Amino acid sequence: MTVTDRTATARPNSSRRGGDDGGAAAVGSGLDVMLTEASGGSMRRWLPGSAGLRLIGKLVSQPGPLLQHGGELVTELGKVAAGRSQLAPAKSDRRFTDPAWVSNPLLHRICQAYLAASDSTDRLLGDLDLDWRDAKRVRFLAENLIDALAPSNNPLLNPSALKAAIDTGGRNFVLGGGQLVKDVARRRTPAMVDTSAFQVGRDLAITPGAVVFRTPLVELIQYRPQTPTVREVPLMVVPPMINKYYVTDLAPGRSMIENYVRNGQQVFAMSWRNPGKGNSRWGLDHYAGAVLECLEAVEKVTGSPRTHVLGVCAGGITASVALSHLAATGRQDRVAGLTLGVTVLDQQRAGTLGSFVDREGAAAAAAESGRKGYLDGQALAGVFAWLRPNDLIWNYWVNNYLLGKKPPAFDVLFWNADTTRMPAALHRDFLELSVENALVTPGKARVLGTPVDLRRIEVDSYVVAGIADHICPWQNCYRSTDLLGGTSRFVLSTSGHIAALVNPPTNPKASFSVSESCPQDPEEWRRSAHTVPGTWWNDHVAWLAERSGEDRPAPTELGGAGLRPLEPAPGTYVLQK
Numbered sequence: 001m002t003v004t005d006r007t008a009t010a011r012p013n014s015s016r017r018g019g020d021d022g023g024a025a026a027v028g029s030g031l032d033v034m035l036t037e038a039s040g041g042s043m044r045r046w047l048p049g050s051a052g053l054r055l056i057g058k059l060v061s062q063p064g065p066l067l068q069h070g071g072e073l074v075t076e077l078g079k080v081a082a083g084r085s086q087l088a089p090a091k092s093d094r095r096f097t098d099p100a101w102v103s104n105p106l107l108h109r110i111c112q113a114y115l116a117a118s119d120s121t122d123r124l125l126g127d128l129d130l131d132w133r134d135a136k137r138v139r140f141l142a143e144n145l146i147d148a149l150a151p152s153n154n155p156l157l158n159p160s161a162l163k164a165a166i167d168t169g170g171r172n173f174v175l176g177g178g179q180l181v182k183d184v185a186r187r188r189t190p191a192m193v194d195t196s197a198f199q200v201g202r203d204l205a206i207t208p209g210a211v212v213f214r215t216p217l218v219e220l221i222q223y224r225p226q227t228p229t230v231r232e233v234p235l236m237v238v239p240p241m242i243n244k245y246y247v248t249d250l251a252p253g254r255s256m257i258e259n260y261v262r263n264g265q266q267v268f269a270m271s272w273r274n275p276g277k278g279n280s281r282w283g284l285d286h287y288a289g290a291v292l293e294c295l296e297a298v299e300k301v302t303g304s305p306r307t308h309v310l311g312v313c314a315g316g317i318t319a320s321v322a323l324s325h326l327a328a329t330g331r332q333d334r335v336a337g338l339t340l341g342v343t344v345l346d347q348q349r350a351g352t353l354g355s356f357v358d359r360e361g362a363a364a365a366a367a368e369s370g371r372k373g374y375l376d377g378q379a380l381a382g383v384f385a386w387l388r389p390n391d392l393i394w395n396y397w398v399n400n401y402l403l404g405k406k407p408p409a410f411d412v413l414f415w416n417a418d419t420t421r422m423p424a425a426l427h428r429d430f431l432e433l434s435v436e437n438a439l440v441t442p443g444k445a446r447v448l449g450t451p452v453d454l455r456r457i458e459v460d461s462y463v464v465a466g467i468a469d470h471i472c473p474w475q476n477c478y479r480s481t482d483l484l485g486g487t488s489r490f491v492l493s494t495s496g497h498i499a500a501l502v503n504p505p506t507n508p509k510a511s512f513s514v515s516e517s518c519p520q521d522p523e524e525w526r527r528s529a530h531t532v533p534g535t536w537w538n539d540h541v542a543w544l545a546e547r548s549g550e551d552r553p554a555p556t557e558l559g560g561a562g563l564r565p566l567e568p569a570p571g572t573y574v575l576q577k
Contacts, residue, residue: 001284001321001429002446003438051134058128065127073120080112087112087119095152095390095398100159107159110151118146147389153397161402172404180401189385190396190407193417197409200418201570204411205246207258210558210565211271211572213297217282218290219271219571220297223257225554227264232549233336234266235308236298238291238315241426242377244418244574245271247498248312250411254504256537263541264551268298270315274420274576277373283425284318284433288447291322295334300561306336308544312501313472314430316343320439320484321447323457328450332458337547338484339462339540341501344472345439345454346479366428375427377419388470388496412498420576440483458485462543464536466493466500467513478522488518489543490525491536503535512536 059066079085089096089111101111125139151157155173164172183190198204209223237257239245248269249257260267270290275282291309298307311319319338326332369375385392399405407413438444442453461484465477474492481488492513493500503510514536515529532539558565 001288001432003432003436003444051130051137054134055128055130055138058130062129065124069120069124069127073116076116076120077113080109080116083109085112085116087115089115094395095150098159104159107151107157110157114149114151121146144386144389147394150390150394153394153402155402158398158402161398164403168404172402175404176401179404183400189393190400191417192385192392192396192407193413194406194409195414195417198411198414200244200246200574204251204414205249205570205574206252207249207255207261207569209569211567211569212301212559212563212565213294214566214571215290215293217273217286218294219273219573220294221269221271221569221571222301222558222565223261223267223269223569224558225264225266226261228554229551230264230266230554231545232552233304233306233308233547234268234298234302235260235310235544236294237267237269238309238311238319239270239272240313240315241272241287241318241420242314242375242422243420244415245269246570246574247412247415247501249570250415250502253506254411254502256501259504259537260541260544263545265541265544265548266302266304268294268301270294271571271573272420273573275374275423276421280370280373280424282423284321284429285448287318287426288322288325291319292325292448295322297563299334301559301563303561304549306334306549308337308339308548309335310339310341311343312341313343313497316340317345317430317433317439320345320454320457321445321452323459324452324454325448325450327456327458328453332456335459337460337462337544338457338486339464340477340480341464342466342469342472342477342497343463343480344476345483346476347434347437348440348476348479366424366431369422369424369427373424374421375424377421412502416498454480454483455485460486460547461488462540463488463490464493464500464540465490466496468494468496469500471497475522478518478525481518482520489514490518491539492526492529493536503537505535505537507535510535512539514539 076085076087080087083105089101096111101107121142125135125142128135130138155161161172179191207223208226209221211219212222213220237245237248239248249255252258257267257269272287273279295307295309299305309319309323311317320340320343323332323335323338326334396407400407433439433445436444439452439454442455443451445452461481463477463480465472465474467474469477478490481490493503494509494511495503503512511531511533512535513526513529513531515525517525517528519525519528
């Protein structure tokens, strides 16, 4: 994979992406900035740097907002001290659910004082005239500091921890201290899941199937049909390289793959090998080539000349450039449709993390992973956790260390902890795409020897995003509908990066938003969209069915055309640690 140095001209309708940085500015997506920050344990995101200096300059030259909100804070703190404040935590704020935060006068005032300071800081930052990058960086640091200082994190103030100390004679702090020592030694964040509760192949990734194709890089799993007839055109899943594939095949009833199979769809899934130092040269060309190898294997097994491709997160990027190569070589007719799940192709101004990327940081990160031969998956998971500190850090700080409890058993969190490495070459290639925002400009990047032009992908596309996604903001996901050449259907799911995908029909709170058109402006789309109760899984099954040909008798045996089952699903590569 190469990214050219020339400055190409973007398509005319790409102006809506540019902001004041331009279409090819180095701003980065959440995913690729995670790749930058995770390499070598970078601390850049915790340092305000020049953004902090500009913040101080604003406060000195324009003291009005500081004086106004500072005065309001002093007034509110006076009300808190006098017992006249009406401040209360949001109903969704789990930090202050213990009744003592209201019934105990001292704890009630401490809670209100904290909320007053937090609210005042938030309003002050909102009123400062900082540019996009500085505002995101300063707010990230301020919010993390405020979250860390929450009185619920203090063992001497948390009423639940104090009650547990009385009930157990302080044993909760002893157990919690032991868990803290273990976590500090093993990881950068508190343990989020009881890993002893799950086993891949026993509890997770158990939809029946078999590995029917294997290379040193990937295994291809074919799933056994569960209906008398199946649709002619199969579906192939391209998972992310930074986690295991079974996010699409979690526990029964929560498995996307199981849902597709039970609805008559032939399904195949790629399972990437967990690379080591000896695989450091595997780059985007290797991974895109593996997509095409597996596509050929699917065609052999099913006899179908066309296949649907579903790419998830980084797997969606890889699938897209592989399809661009097919379009460039006149073989796009092998693809029936492209589905992108929480995938960012246009990385301009992609959320909080996007404010941290620059060429120097990306180069340093690539050099560090180059020395190791890979990017460590545990470090990547740590960066993700600090994007949602209340949910993924301090919640477990209280549970594990103050209350002395084990973390819960939850399949998504088990999958999240079951990380993989990323080869140094692939890490470098993704960073280059990010820094140059190369995929928005035809020919800016080359993969498998051909220029990448996403506009030439003229098959229909189905694009899914999560409204609360911290890694791949939904607005950036939406822009894929303009980058791709075919007719797109955009679906906005509830929840964040993973929960937006793992949204089974059994979820009573599930809903999604959809519109029959995709205007250029994502906010215009949102105004025209309507909410549909239930999961987008059913909508996608119907979308696939319209483009999957006729029904035919389900095959009684797996494999075919010289490809035989090598071993039962979930295969070998997914079990590599």
